[in-house]
């Protein structure tokens with residue numbers, strides 16, 4: 001179990017270091033899932049004193065009025081070697097070995113955030129105390145402070161020597177104490193000769209309780225000291241401060257994993273205890289056996305007090321009748337300051353103001369003690385004596401005091417942690433998956449050296465290039481649009497050319513006449529035919545160019561698509577822009593080349609005609625034509641229509657060929673080339689760049705860089721928590 005508590009503390013510490021406190025994170029945090037102990041109560045009720053007693057250290061600012069004005073999250077950590085020191089999260093790397101300086105820094109840091117006018121802030125101060133061999137050091141102090149205790153041993157021993165049973169018990173305790181002492185002398189190189197046997201027996205009981213205390217002080221709890229609840233603002237404070245403090249305290253203690261230490265001073269009426277009232281509101285349920293008493297009951301049986309803010313009167317009515325608090329521990333301070341003739345025995349015995357867990361009374365150091373610098377060990381001793389010797393509390397002594405409080409808290413913490421393990425494990429597993437997914441989404445970190453950077457850029461480019469090819473090859477959608485250009489768009493635009501209209505009688509006549517020049521043709525209008533064919537085929541240039549442009553447009557779209565699908569590019573906006581424009585430049589070059597080649601195909605068609613076609617044409621004579629027609633007759637409509645029909649049929653034949661060859665040219669010059677060498681030019685340019693220029697390509701958004709680092713750290717924390725919790729849970 002010790003392992004488990006240590007583990008929880010370790011994780012909490014790591015959470016602190018990572019700033020994983022929950023408030024700003026979108027994800028559920030480990031911090032929220034881990035138990036911590038918050039100290040709540042009215043102003044000057046003794047919260048900080050109780051916390052110091054549990055911790056066994058004297059380091060908190062103290063005094064009258066509002067002293068704690070920011071939450072203090074305190075984590076204790078045992079280290080293997082070195083000197084005891086404290087560290088604040090806001091001052092990393094600064095080690096405080098003087099605890100008076102720690103106290104001063106808490107006060108200063110509070111002022112820094114809130115100003116000196118007694119304002120408050122909900123921004124916590126995180127303090128870690130690192131303590132090597134804490135047990136040994138404190139044992140050494142106990143050893144010195146116990147001199148007078150030892151002196152009483154003989155007297156007390158002689159009284160109890162006759163008691164056989166007690167004697168045996170004392171002998172057992174004595175052996176334990178001796179073992180501890182032997183270890184202590186060894187560890188502290190003390191020359192003191194350990195006392196032996198029965199000499200220690202009687203004092204051992206009390207010393208063992210000190211050891212328990214020591215043991216508790218090294219149980220590394222996470223403790224939160226909160227500003228004291230108040231009813232009125234003092235001079236210089238805004239009126240809202242009363243509500244602000246309450247809201248802040250509530251935000252901490254309403255978390256189901258928070259164990260509440262509700263501090264009430266015994267020298268004030270418990271009916272007005274702020275601590276009990278607020279704890280009651282956030283932790284209304286009682287343990288199973290008393291739940292029925294609590295649920296849906298109210299003083300008059302009319303409302304559900306779980307959801308309603310109570311008046312003081314109602315609250316006390318309920319409080320006096322019902323037990324509450326699954327996670328609230330009532331602590332009564334200042335018992336030593338109660339008016340003469342009054343005592344807290346009724347409450348401490350559980351007869352009045354009963355809580356689910358019994359009240360624990362403590363006697364902390366008074367202001368005068370603090371001023372006199374009475375140390376914690378002496379204070380502890382005096383507290384023990386107080387309960388052991390005050391007639392009203394003597395019978396309760398074993399259940400009172402800071403040592404007992406620490407013990408109860410530790411035990412409760414154990415139970416809470418045990419019950420939380422399955423929930424913790426599933427939270428950790430779920431968060432690991434979320435973190436991994438998020439990290440994958442934002443991509444790898446940038447390499448430090450030039451080679452690494454170049455490699456990284458090339459890798460990203462290759463990924464992009466592959467995605468682009470996938471689109472063309474049908475692995476991803478989009479490439480099929482190119483075929484639609486060849487199959488629909490291009491043929492349709494050829495059709496729209498309407499050669500028949502171009503070959504109207506007038507136009508044919510005009511072109512033939514022009515081609516004949518001053519000397520009309522004798523047998524066949526050879527030049528006229530050529531002119532007519534050329535005038536038709538020139539029109540094909542338009543659709544051919546349009547096909548080239550259409551495919552260019554599709555390829556450009558695919559580049560944009562591929563860029564947005566290349567996750568790695570999201571990380572590097574500069575690279576994305578440069579890569580995109582390099583790819584588009586390449587496409588542009590390919591378009592020019594494709595246009596040249598495609599138009600060449602068209603031009604070649606009218607540059608040299610297919611002779612075969614004309615040779616195969618039936619001659620007029622063979623067809624029964626009349627070769628004796630006059631020259632004038634040769635320009636009549638029938639003659640021209642025949643020429644137009646022949647030209648149309650030739651042009652259609654050529655268009656049929658171009659319908660096949662133009663797509664070949666476009667694919668060859670643009671699609672195939674884009675697949676083959678889209679980024680060749682960019683790569684060549686890249687090779688010439690210096691380290692700085694490459695780095696500028698990878699100038700990642702700083703917010704992403706920071707997010708990756710923090711996600712990676714959190715992932716590391718969760719992974720180590722996962723394996724450690726598994727190991728500890730397995731041991732249970």
Ligand SMILES: Nc1nc2c(ncn2[C@@H]2O[C@H](COP(=O)(O)OP(=O)(O)OP(=O)(O)O)[C@@H](O)[C@H]2O)c(=O)[nH]1
Pocket residue numbers: 041042043044045046047048049050061062063064065066067068069226227228229333334335336337362363364365366367368370
């Ligand atoms: N005699 C005596 N004095 C106590 C006891 N507990 C606390 N005090 C004194 O009461 C004063 C206030 O104690 P703190 O521990 O600072 O109280 P707090 O609730 O933390 O105060 P704020 O943070 O300002 O709300 C100090 O002077 C303590 O010495 C006690 O049990 N007995």
